[in-house]
Amino acid sequence: MKNWVRANKGFLLFLMLFGIFRTAVADWNPIPSASMHPNLLEGDVVFVNRLAYNVKVPLTDIVISPTGEPQRGDIVTFSSPVNGTRLIKRVIALPGDRVEMRNEQLIINGQPAGYSTIGQTTESIKGIGDIAAVRVDESLGQRSHAIQFLPQVKARRDFDAIVVPPGQYMMLGDNRDNSEDSRYIGLVPRALLIGRAERVLASADITGNWMPRTERFGMSLYPKQ
Template sequence: MNFALILFILLLVSGGIWLVDAFILRPRRAPAGKDPWWVEYGSSFFPVILVVFVLRSFVAEPFKIPSGSMIPTLLVGDFILVNKYAYGIRLPVIDKKIISVGDPQRGDVMVFRYPEDPSLDYIKRVVGVPGDTVAYQNKKLTINGQAVDMTRVDDYLHPERLFYSQQFVEKLGPVEHRILNDDDAPAFITSASQFPMRENCLYNNSGVICKVPPGQYFMMGDNRDNSRDSRYWGFVPEQNIVGKAFFIWFNFNDLKRVGSFN
């Protein structure tokens, strides 16, 4: 469902009603006359829809985390806010960038439209930017030939499934974050799709090595062995970017999650 398009249509309809009433119907109406029901509802909803549309399109948009691919940074059920102007101002609905503000950086947690089905929004971490060579071999990440700093910390207990995963603190640029690896999960990538520019990637028994094309980004989940990401379905085009995740504003199961983001 394209919620932005639905909201835009509601804005046009309610705004049209408001304009017709303000400049045509209201001057002709008797001073004590009552507004027709469709005018009353349309005019009253217009400012509310306008505010929601502007905030959602240009400032921040809420999302709910549906899967565990970003554990331990984001948990299933986290409600997050996404900065819509961090990487530029885009026209609503058509998502065309009109003002460039900045580019995604390694370590950013980014929401984007899934390349294989743009109607779906995905969230992963930016690992490779245009021009990078990203290698994930034997569960070790290197970028442009340099190993990414990784420090072992206490194992992570998955509270709902009651098992442990190895946990590390990884540093991508200035960003430190935690990742998970499972001992018993294989290093090689299975069932990678035939995505655009797949020739930029080399798959082997140890994992994958990819050269990130211009205008594309290489994304990975923090739950490394339980995330289908760029290793499987390829690069994220710049035009698919939605925004930068920056805040957890609610979680029904754990109120302590509110405000956290690491």
């Protein structure tokens, strides 16, 4: 064993440095579910900037130093405060924000979010089949993004006003009626943030024919406003 380690020490050093790079600097995140439709699809692989918010001790959630502040509208990977599962959602409310939801409409600091219809499509739900989906553009201050509603699905479409405590964030999925987010798992502490998702690196239709979706390669997750 010692001889094998000695003979392959360069390769082992590479693996160690690569692991540190992935856990401390930059990473990629496969998208396994529909919770971020229509912006992220199953089979997308997104680039995650791990230095966007914090420098952490590799392989831990121990923050060495903050590097930036999450902004409303950022797409963020984080560890679930319930079970540690890695999730990807959108930042909706920041520390100090007063936020509530009434019949799917967000109200942040007394200002209702703006909504304009993009169009209709269908969504395939396991165990249910194809159902109607409505896509709208949601405006939160100066930023806007597409989201999706599933009117036929039972979902949590209302919650009472809360004030987000210091150091915590509200995360929601863009596929509002098919997302396990802060409505179910609670607010997310800053220490559990992994990084900011920046763009789609590659994509394949894993729910269909497994063909590459080359039109999504390199696609930014933040279209110019």
